[in-house]
Each structure stands twice: as structure tokens, then as C-alpha cells.
Amino acid sequence: MKALILVADGFEDLTLFVPWYRLREEDVAVTLAAPLLHAVGGTHGYVVEPDAVIHEVNPSDFDVLLIPDGLAAERLRLREEAVDVARTFVEDGMKVAAIGHGLQVLISAGALDGRRVTCAPGIRDDVRAAGAIYSDEATVLDNTLLTGRGPDDLPAFAQALMAHLGTPRKARVKNGNAPRS
Amino acid sequence: MKALILVADGFEDLTLFVPWYRLREEDVAVTLAAPLLHAVGGTHGYVVEPDAVIHEVNPSDFDVLLIPDGLAAERLRLREEAVDVARTFVEDGMKVAAIGHGLQVLISAGALDGRRVTCAPGIRDDVRAAGAIYSDEATVLDNTLLTGRGPDDLPAFAQALMAHLGTPRKARVKNGNAPRS
Numbered sequence: 001m002k003a004l005i006l007v008a009d010g011f012e013d014l015t016l017f018v019p020w021y022r023l024r025e026e027d028v029a030v031t032l033a034a035p036l037l038h039a040v041g042g043t044h045g046y047v048v049e050p051d052a053v054i055h056e057v058n059p060s061d062f063d064v065l066l067i068p069d070g071l072a073a074e075r076l077r078l079r080e081e082a083v084d085v086a087r088t089f090v091e092d093g094m095k096v097a098a099i100g101h102g103l104q105v106l107i108s109a110g111a112l113d114g115r116r117v118t119c120a121p122g123i124r125d126d127v128r129a130a131g132a133i134y135s136d137e138a139t140v141l142d143n144t145l146l147t148g149r150g151p152d153d154l155p156a157f158a159q160a161l162m163a164h165l166g167t168p169r170k171a172r173v174k175n176g177n178a179p180r181s
Numbered sequence: 182m183k184a185l186i187l188v189a190d191g192f193e194d195l196t197l198f199v200p201w202y203r204l205r206e207e208d209v210a211v212t213l214a215a216p217l218l219h220a221v222g223g224t225h226g227y228v229v230e231p232d233a234v235i236h237e238v239n240p241s242d243f244d245v246l247l248i249p250d251g252l253a254a255e256r257l258r259l260r261e262e263a264v265d266v267a268r269t270f271v272e273d274g275m276k277v278a279a280i281g282h283g284l285q286v287l288i289s290a291g292a293l294d295g296r297r298v299t300c301a302p303g304i305r306d307d308v309r310a311a312g313a314i315y316s317d318e319a320t321v322l323d324n325t326l327l328t329g330r331g332p333d334d335l336p337a338f339a340q341a342l343m344a345h346l347g348t349p350r351k352a353r354v355k356n357g358n359a360p361r362s
Contacts, residue, residue: 017195018202024336044225155205
């Protein structure tokens with residue numbers, strides 16, 4: 001399985017690293033794609049080196065697209081190639097996962113009309129204006145589109161992402177508590 | 182299952198959040214214990230509210246102790262109650278997981294004699310002086326003691342932590358690649 005993550009300066013650090021490392025834990029091959037092949041920094045100062053530039057990315061090489069939270073989304077939505085990649089994933093019915101402000105890229109791609117989503121509260125009016133049905137929930141899954149509210153909801157997002165990618169959601173750690181239904 | 186994480190100002194953000202959220206994803210009940218019941222900050226600026234003060238913690242209430250990387254370890258090793266908690270976990274044969282500089286707390290607890298470990302490269306001479314057998318590896322498991330090198334190795338650490346806690350390590354995401362043996 002292969003995952004594509006769109007990054008740019010100003011990514012929200014945890015919403016990049018937690019899903020990225022979670023996918024790597026599952027031996028998923030992850031490609032970080034940025035507007036240029038330069039190191040990019042998160043709002044909390046972590047720095048990552050992209051593996052690819054977005055304009056050379058072929059969406060059909062991947063199984064899922066992930067767009068983290070953060071100011072990076074406003075940079076990405078100004079890049080036509082980033083918006084095109086996001087639109088292709090959605091229109092071709094491929095799996096997409098976006099967190100917080102990551103949905104701004106999907107708004108610019110015209111990809112949210114009629115979709116049920118969650119997002120950062122500060123952009124809920126924008127996703128509604130883009131035709132989406134917004135819910136204030138930790139995560140929302142609408143067919144191929146998984147959305148997450150933000151960094152505080154990452155444990156739930158990781159659960160949902162694993163389920164979205166075909167992981168059987170079971171109590172994988174021996175747990176005295178009743179597993180969630 | 183219940184996990185205890187020791188935190189103090191100067192924790193390395195990813196080595197707290199990635200395992201913490203990974204455990205929460207598995208519905209493990211996690212308690213963050215700090216020297217005082219005050220918010221503490223990571224070296225990258227994330228802030229967390231502790232659930233408990235360390236001197237009120239009863240190790241036998243938990244299944245595993247986690248000590249993240251970061252300057253926080255030098256604060257924790259100066260707190261007798263933190264060192265006592267770590268010593269109790271090790272001496273009672275309970276599961277312990279420490280990353281990077283987190284092993285400094287185990288050095289101060291006199292808990293590393295004869296143990297195979299990895300750690301942050303900058304303290305390898307100290308863990309050797311404490312009697313440990315150091316390896317420059319992403320993770321090392323020695324019976325009940327799991328150690329990790331640092332933030333860059335968190336995907337491998339998460340895999341090892343899940344295995345340490347009794348998770349069957351399988352390709353949980355449908356993966357075209359051969360699973361690691």
C-alpha cells in the first residue's frame with residue numbers, strides 16, 4: 001500500500017507526524033510531496049525533507065491521499081498542481097483523508113459538494129459554502145472521504161484511518177476494558 | 182490496560198504524543214503524571230495538562246511505564262518520587278518503555294545494570310557506565326524493558342511497543358509488500 005501526503009511550510013506538526021508514522025508502523029510506503037524539493041517546517045518547528053515535488057506526482061501510483069492540518073493548506077491551495085492532485089483523488093473515487101484546515105485544499109478543488117465532513121471549527125462556514133454537510137465531530141467518514149477535526153482528535157482519526165485503509169478494528173492490545181463497539 | 186507516562190517541562194514533543202496517542206488509539210487508559218499538577222511544555226511548544234502528580238502514583242495500578250525523550254528526563258531524575266516510580270516498575274518486573282534521554286531516569290534509579298538497551302547517542306557512555314549493554318539500534322527489547330533511540334525511530338518504536346503490550350504484530354493494513362518477518 002502507498003500513501004501520498006501533501007506538505008508545505010506551516011504544516012501542523014502532530015497532524016503530519018502522527019498519521020505519517022502510523023502508516024509507516026503498518027509498513028505503508030509514504031511519499032511526502034511538497035511544492036518544491038526543499039525542506040519544509042511545521043508551525044511547531046519540526047522540519048521534513050519532501051520525497052517528491054507535487055507537479056511530478058501521479059495520483060494513480062497511490063492508494064490514499066492525506067492532507068494535514070495547518071497554515072500549509074493555504075499555501076497548497078494556491079498551487080494549481082496541489083489542487084489538481086486533490087481533485088483527481090476525489091473525482092476518481094480514491095481514498096482521501098484530510099484534517100483540520102487540510103479541507104481548504106478540497107474546497108479549492110471543488111470536491112466537497114454534498115459530502116459529509118468535519119474540519120477545523122474556524123473554516124466550517126467555508127466548507128458549508130462549498131456545499132458540504134458539516135458536523136462537529138472528531139472524525140467523519142463519507143464513503144471514500146475521511147475527515148478529522150484537528151490535533152486533539154488524532155487518536156480517533158488514527159483509528160478511523162486504519163479502518164478506512166482496511167484494517168480490522170479490534171482490540172489489538174489485550175485490554176481489560178470492553179472494546180468499543 | 183493502563184499506561185503511566187512521566188512528563189515534565191522539556192519533553193520531546195513527538196516522543197510523548199506519538200506513543201501516547203498510539204495507546205489511546207488502542208483504548209488504553211493513559212495517565213500523564215508530572216512533578217506538580219501544572220501544565221508542562223515540550224521543547225517544540227506543545228502543552229499538556231497532567232492527570233496526576235508523580236508522588237501520588239501507585240505503580241501497581243498500571244501495566245506499563247513510558248518515559249519520553251527530551252530535557253524533561255533531567256528534571257524527572259532530580260525528583261526522588263519519579264526515580265522511585267521508575268525503580269519500582271523495573272524491580273517488580275513490570276513493563277517499561279523509555280526513549281532517547283528517558284533512560285536518564287532509569288540510570289538514576291540504578292535500574293540498568295546488565296540490561297541491553299538503546300538510547301540517545303549523547304548518553305550512551307552514561308548508560309554503559311550504569312552497567313547497560315548499549316546498541317545503536319532503533320529499538321531494543323530486553324525482557325520487560327523496551328528502549329528506543331529517539332524521535333526518528335518512532336514508527337519502529339510504536340511497532341515494538343504494540344508487540345511488547347501483547348499486540349499480534351501482523352500486516353494489519355492490506356499491503357502489497359511482503360510483511361516484515
